[in-house]
Amino acid sequence: MLEYVFILPLLSFAAAGLILAFGRWLPLKGASAGIAVAAWGFSQALLLFVKAIRGGITLPYEVSIPWFSFGGSQATLGVYVDGLTIAMLLVVTAVSLLVQIYSTGYMHGDPRFKRFYAYLSLFTASMLGVTLTSSMMVFFMCWELVGVCSYLLIGFWFEKQSAAYAGKKAFITTKLGDLGFLIGLLCLFYATGTFEISKILELAHAGAIPAAVAGTAAILLFLVAAGKSAQFPLFIWLPDAMEGPSPVSALIHAATMVAAGVYMVARLYAVYALSPAAMNVVAWTGALTAFMAASLALTCFDLKRVLAFSTVSQLGYMMMALGAGAFTAGMFHLTTHAYFKALLFLAAGSVIHAVHTNDMREMGGLRHKMPVTYITFLLGTLALTGIPPFAGFFSKDEVLAAALARNPYLFAVGAMAAAMTAFYMARALVMTFHGKPKDAQKYDHAHESPAVMTGPLILLAAVSVVSGWVLTRHEMFEKLVNFEGALPFELHHVSHGAVAVFSSIVAALSMTVGAWLYKARPEIPALLREKFSPVVEMLEKRYWLDAFFLKLVDIGDRLSAFMFSFDFNFLDQVVIDGWAWLTLKLSRLQGWLDDHVVDAAVDVTGAATLSAGRVARLAQTGLIQNYLLFVAIAVSIFAAIAFAG
Amino acid sequence: MSLLSLIVITPLIGALLILAIPGTRIKLIQGVALVFSALCLVLSGQLYRVFDTTTAAMQLVQRVSWIPAFNIYYYVGVDGLSVALVILTALLTVLAIIYSFNITLRVKEFFFWFLLLEVGMLGVFVSLDFFLFYVFWELTLVPMYFLIGVWGGPKKEYAAIKFFLYTLFGSLLMLLGILALYFNSTPHTFDMVELINQARLLPLTMQIWIFLALYVGFAIKIPAFPFHTWLPLAHVEAPTGVSVILAGVLLKMGTYGIMRVSFPALPLATRWFMPFLIVIAVINIVYGAFCAMAQKDLKKMVAYSSVNHMGYCLLGMTAMSAIGFNGAVLQMITHGLITGSLFFLVGVIYDRAHTRDIDAFGGLAARFPIYAGLMIIQVMASLGLPGLAGFVGEFLCFLGAFNSWPYYVGIATIGILVTAAFFLRMIEKVFLGPFNEKWAGLKDMDLRELIAIVPLAVLTIVIGIWPRFCLDLIDPTITYLVGIIK
Amino acid sequence: MTEQIIFYLLAAVITLAALGVVLLPTLMHSALCLGLCLAGVAGIFASLGSDFIFAAQILVYVGGIAVLILFVVLLAGSASGRITRQINAQWLPALLLCGLFGWAFLKIVAHFSFGLAPQSAPEPTVRALAGLMLGDYAVPFELISIVLLASMTGAVLFGRRKAE
């Protein structure tokens, strides 16, 4: 069972290759291969999960083979499986499977259908690699590969300039974070002498890593998590990433890849735990992100972007939880969020598939046309907003409780974000599915999606509804995913019942207000927009973060232009081709310069040499007595030397 | 005749044979060039097979007295440092020759010079006698001069002479350094192995001067800032096959020389120079990347990216540890593969569109999927994507250098980011976005081009996934090398 | 005393004639001055007791070379001599250089003690010279003949009228 877990990513890799090479001849143009592999993976993950809960396997499990050695150190390829891994594995395989099924409908008829599935399989493989690997080096590799897949999939419809741009933006922004990863990893290597996760954790647990080093490494590593998991200030790429097909958004930019940052922090939690400073950075960045992203979602009219901001906000929650010390809560939120956010994205995809627009202002009243989509979207919304007894309620309140335990301000920020979440989700729901159709043509054209698309929606909806409750039965999740020394997972403690009640009421209230405002009195939001136009502008400009990063890029460009002009105009022309300018001046001064010299002057170090040569050549006047004079000079000097010597 | 001599002499025979064929028999000339370069590749494959990866000693040594008056030997051999470079040279030459079948101008001369160039390059990597090394080193110059000057772009003549003078200046200084080493050994010898043992005992000042003389020669080849200005020009003007060799092999001669001789023979000076070298390495990385970003010309961009990548190599070398050295050598090899194929790919598009202006294209991925795929793979490899060849070397360079120079490494990472930025921007502009209908008539890659490029792409992936192919060759020697430097 | 008078007389003749060679505008006059100068040098030789050289100087130099030069001067037109400057523009640096040389040389001459006088009276040299010429110096002596032959060949080659 466990011994064969390493096959999972390899199989996905193989599937990717298979689809790319032979997809044409496979059923469903190759989608079948991807789906089959994903299904198998899911079954394995589920089996593992069950066994792990029942205690049928001993964790953690580790196996590795040598990969290559460098200067006395060894890099390995291997798997490291503990509860955390299994939880993540379940998320990845499940969402991947459902998204792939869904995509057969969504991507139907796309000219690059085959390639899409290849990318999806490649992504799944890399993501499984991130999840399973035993070595931070391989982790980094798969991490980057995930990024590339994201790049390829965001820019899947690359004929759209915006899609191409978004892909690049996503890649470079996350790459910025990756620099932190690289340096952090180097720090970690020199602190521990190894890339093996198990050894690093062991050393960290033993406290063998100095806190300062651990803190530095942890913060640097957090930079990369911030990039991939779209934390402040690097979250700017995620809204733009919605240029990709909706299933991609569901899989990569909602459920799995963006959660990888959280997963990484959780993976190296022992290192983070060594440094309170690092923990604080994580917590506060998470809180800030949760708040900012939620506020950004308030004014957004693009359905997918609303969901994207929502994702960012929820990721902020997870980080906040981890930073606050609530290890299990963070991971629990990751798990539930993966399902309902994937659901929301897929439902949104279904809507977009029907009306061919992302803009909520052109939708409305779609609940009649697309009942299944509507119901599932509604369930997802409820789960997200944290209305009991849906999944989000269990996880989010856990996070808020942890925040409260840690720091009341953290809790306040989190609660505000929760309120906003409820509000904007209500807004989105109402604008999309309720009210009158705003674009009649699009409305008429709309229709319910086919079964391959609604099927996964229903499944996910079911999971979203029950997962929170199920996973907390018998401390199931807590047993699986825990960290010694972290805050306990304590929903059932009465003291935190208050938090649960409070947050549920806030969410419900906020949601009701939102729904009422947008359904019954749509003029009020419009009025508010006008009244608070500076705030709205700030939100629409995304707190000017985009502008800030564009400025950075601009500075980079200027810098590069300057460096190149230095290289070309100064270093090459002036210093090396040296004196060319001087020579030219000199040549103008001296009328006797021949034409061919100018031809020759286009030359190396030599321009200076040439001018020296020209001077030397002056001596060769052709007048014999000038020559003789030189001889005479030499003779006289010789005579003088003889006398002097 | 030993295997190494056979490897070196095979292309020479080919070159002479070509000289004997009338210039009108183009197919025959191409055939001969291909056969002899392929034979050379096969022999180097044999070299890979017989090479013993467990020892750091020189292998397949052949030593024949050549000029006893100066105690000069024809002395060849390989160790982990050079064996992979020999194979790389043989491989890239074959591919470049295949690619160059599209050359129609003065075919005979082209392949003559090309094979002669191969002799020089192989010779540099197998020589263990410093004099012999120098002879081969210079031997690469002349063919290169003609290859750039006759078959190059619009400013070919300028580029050719600039390349020639620049490199010659460096190598002549190197010659003085070599002579200084020679006269400071007892008995006077050019034997590198012996020199390494003897020169390390020289006083610091002497070592510094010799190091400097050698360094200038090597640095120009690498090219290390500020001696790099010949490179963009030469690359841009050179024909595709030659650019490939230039980037893939010739640049490596510089770093190879430093690691082969300068470091082990002059350890005191090496340590003395380290603070400068790390600064140069960082400048190369950051500055090269930024310069590349400013380029509108695809080829120039790749050329400057070479400056950046050789900076990684230097970075690894400044680590003075086995990790860094491993990284540096691996980086040499992978850079050869990656940048070589990037130059091929640039050549492919230039052959079709007759422009390399990045802004002139757009959306090519839709119509040229194979081309776009290969280009994206190599670009990703070049910007250090894990799983592809570029990553491991680069990572090891950083890893090695981090221990000694954490802050410099921190600065150097900017280079990674900028590299990613300019490469992705290039991909966006050239391959993505709406298709530029101006290029509707162009065809995707043909068989000749695929044969030249696909092996490199395959190797890029294979080495990326399983770097032991290279590292196992390198590691023992590097461990030994670090041992004698420290 | 007589000796001194003769020397200074000869020195004056030589110097003035030499200056004439160098400075006189008409080439014809210069050539005549050259003859005079060479004759003066011959006088110096005589005063130093070198009988054979005196004869050779008169015969070869004055009789041969100077006359030859005169011939050429006549052939190659002295026409413009009076009209154009005969001294070129670099006379000043030349003068300075000659001054420098002269100064340095005179300093060197000063090394040879001024008091030195010949230890013995001059003897006839012809016999001794003949001995040397047919003895140790036979080879240079023969070589000179080839040199002369070569120069003669050249003269014949260049001196030919435009026959071809």
Add this chain to the structure above:
Amino acid sequence: MTNLILLNPEIILAAAGLFILLAGAFIEEARAKLLFHLGTISALAVLGMIIAHAAFSAYGAGTMWILDPGAQLFKFIILTATVFTLLLSVNYAAIQPRHIGTYTALLLWASCGMMLLSGAMDLIYLLIALELISISCFILTGFEQKNPRSAEGAIKYFLMGGLSTAVTIYGISLFYGATGTTSLFSGASAVGLHLNDPAYLMGMLFLLVGFGFKISMVPFHFWAPDAYEGAPTPVTAYLSVASKLAALGAMMRIFASVIPHQALNITLLIAGLAALTMTLGNLTALFQTNIKRLLAYSSIAQAGYMLIGLVVADPIGRESVFFYALAYLVTNMGAFAVAMIVAGRTGSYELEAYDGLARRSLGLSIVMVMFLLSLAGIPPLVGFIAKFYVFASAVNSHQFLWLAVLGVVNSVVSVYYYMNIARRMFFLESRDTSPVETDIYTACVIGITSAATLFMGLLPETFMRLVKDCVSFHL
């Protein structure tokens, strides 16, 4: 008067010259080329004598001359150059058939003078040898009477020569005054006595002027470009190789071994002149558009490199000069031979004549590139080994490292103009694309020199051994 037998080769050569001169007066014009062959054969015969007789190891001395391996080596070089020159002359159109006898005779006499020079141990003897060379060469330079360039080159050569001869003779007179003899043996033994004698030093310095003129050392080089350009091309080749190397050989004997310049304390002066010579030669060569002029400046620069070895003057330095002389002989001769062929086909010595030569005659172009690269000092050609040798001596001496560095910089500069010719041949196109034919005699020269250029570069050991022997027996 003893050991006259040692001069047999020179005597034979002079006699052959005389015979050819006479024969030239009687032979029909149509068959006059026979005289070239006669000259070649006699030079070859003497060359054979040199090789067979001495094998570069026998030595002996007469009253004024000496026979040692060094002298033999230079005789070998001179005779080889003579043979090459005669071969090049056969098809040189500007020599009228009726003057072939004169031409050949003068050439042989000049060579005879050079051979004498290389063994001279007495200043009178040396002076006469120098004059024999000078006078023959003056005439040979002006041999194309109809060509004003030839005449002008000759007269400039002559006037420079005249002045330096006068200075040299004056120097000899001072030497005589200081030592009482013109013999270098006695002069050498008297070095210690005269070190503080300014007359002695001045004499030696003035002697240096004479040699400087012959090897075209700056600032006595001015005649060289003009004379080289004006002279018939074979004569140019001859002047640049034989005349220069013969004088260099004698200079080596006098200033590097008999009366070493270190003893005279003028090392720095010679070093400075060497530096000037190579630098000025190279810098000026950059601007030349005429191949003969370019090669003239190049040969000035080459003399500068050779002088490095003379400056160092230790065994390695002297060996390096000897080796360099050998290298220079084959390389420069070859280059001139190609230049002659090209000029013969295109009628021009301008560099434009080389445009697109590779398309017209690839073999010739490659060979020319080889010569040029050898001159520039690129391995594996003999020029490289020679430069390597010279630089090695400078590096070894420590004291003259700066000369080596300067030499390096100069080499780089020189490559620019050498490769400029290569550029023209390979990169440019010419309007005339007809192949350039080579006549058999010139082909012979080119073949031998190019083979030697390559062979001596690849396997220099034999020749290194040779020069080592020469130096170890050199007086």
Add this chain to the structure above:
Amino acid sequence: MTLSHYLALSGVLFAIGLFGVLTRRNVIGILMSIELMLNAANINFVAFNRFLYPGRYEGHLTVIFIITLAAAEVVVGLALVMAIYKNLKSVYVEDYNILKG
């Protein structure tokens, strides 16, 4: 009279000759100036021989050789002058100026 007198005379003669070589425009004038310089050397030889090395005759002999060489040189020189006069119709050296640079 002493040796120094003769040497001084020779030095003056040499300097005058040198000056002539450098300044005479007429090529024949230069030739004549060179002859003056040679004569200066001759005076040296004879004077040295007479004062320092009496009883030996190498100096005298050398003078004879020099006179002969001078004659040979003048012959060739004048022949060359004739040759160039035929070509350029000038005896002024600054007109011999085709070759330069």
